Amino acid sequence: MSDKIKIYKNCLLDLDETLLDFHASEKIGLEKVLRAKGLSFSEEIYAAFKVYNKSLWKELEKGTICREELFTKRFAYIFGECEGDSSDLDPLAVNHEFINTMSQNGVLLDGALEFVKRIKEEIKDLKIYVITNGATVNARGRIASTGLDRFLDDVFISEDMGVTKPSIEYFDMVLDKIKQPKESCIVIGDSLTSDMLGAKNASMVSIWFKPEGDIESAVKEYGIDYTADSYDEIINALKEWDKKHSF
Numbered sequence: 001m002s003d004k005i006k007i008y009k010n011c012l013l014d015l016d017e018t019l020l021d022f023h024a025s026e027k028i029g030l031e032k033v034l035r036a037k038g039l040s041f042s043e044e045i046y047a048a049f050k051v052y053n054k055s056l057w058k059e060l061e062k063g064t065i066c067r068e069e070l071f072t073k074r075f076a077y078i079f080g081e082c083e084g085d086s087s088d089l090d091p092l093a094v095n096h097e098f099i100n101t102m103s104q105n106g107v108l109l110d111g112a113l114e115f116v117k118r119i120k121e122e123i124k125d126l127k128i129y130v131i132t133n134g135a136t137v138n139a140r141g142r143i144a145s146t147g148l149d150r151f152l153d154d155v156f157i158s159e160d161m162g163v164t165k166p167s168i169e170y171f172d173m174v175l176d177k178i179k180q181p182k183e184s185c186i187v188i189g190d191s192l193t194s195d196m197l198g199a200k201n202a203s204m205v206s207i208w209f210k211p212e213g214d215i216e217s218a219v220k221e222y223g224i225d226y227t228a229d230s231y232d233e234i235i236n237a238l239k240e241w242d243k244k245h246s247f
């Protein structure tokens with residue numbers, strides 16, 4: 001007699017801008033670290049950091065710099081924007097402190113905790129997994145610091161796995177770990193190019209959170225099943241999906 005595996009409704013939830021506010025944590029981390037070093041901090045300094053950081057990430061994607069160069073360069077640059085003496089500071093060491101500080105200061109999007117609580121309570125046999133591209137310490141730390149971890153069944157971080165959304169390998173690895181069929185999974189996220197494309201690549205049902213731009217053509221192109229502007233709308237979509245599928 002073979003053991004029958006219980007099938008759940010599996011929510012694969014993106015992290016940043018779906019449950020947590022990445023930029024709010026980044027700003028807190030930067031301010032705390034710069035001030036601790038006796039340097040100034042302002043909205044202008046944070047804006048300059050974001051612009052320069054973005055250009056460095058593009059360089060990294062092109063392969064013209066490595067991660068360590070990115071981490072060093074962004075702080076060497078930002079020291080030059082701050083008032084105060086930074087002559088003795090090591091940009092790479094300060095970057096390390098910044099990542100740690102940021103990871104201890106997760107910021108929930110409004111209503112996010114209530115949302116995960118509600119879907120567990122209102123939909124029977126539902127599991128919640130986080131699927132996120134990013135650094136392990138940063139994602140795990142921010143999740144734990146907000147109390148979100150109490151409601152999650154597991155967290156899948158690209159740095160741990162060695163593969164990233166939207167690749168089919170990433171989603172196959174998640175299915176392998178949760179031992180559930182793809183038909184039982186629904187992907188929820190704000191990004192077209194990682195979450196919605198990932199769901200399409202993996203042939204999973206999808207909910208596009210906070211859709212923007214040319215919604216109609218994006219829905220067609222990525223084969224999106226539901227769109228939702230709020231957590232209430234995600235819950236409604238989940239209930240509709242739940243009604244249509246019994247496993």
Ligand SMILES: [Mg+2]
Nearest residue numbers: 014016017190
């Ligand atoms: Mg996101």
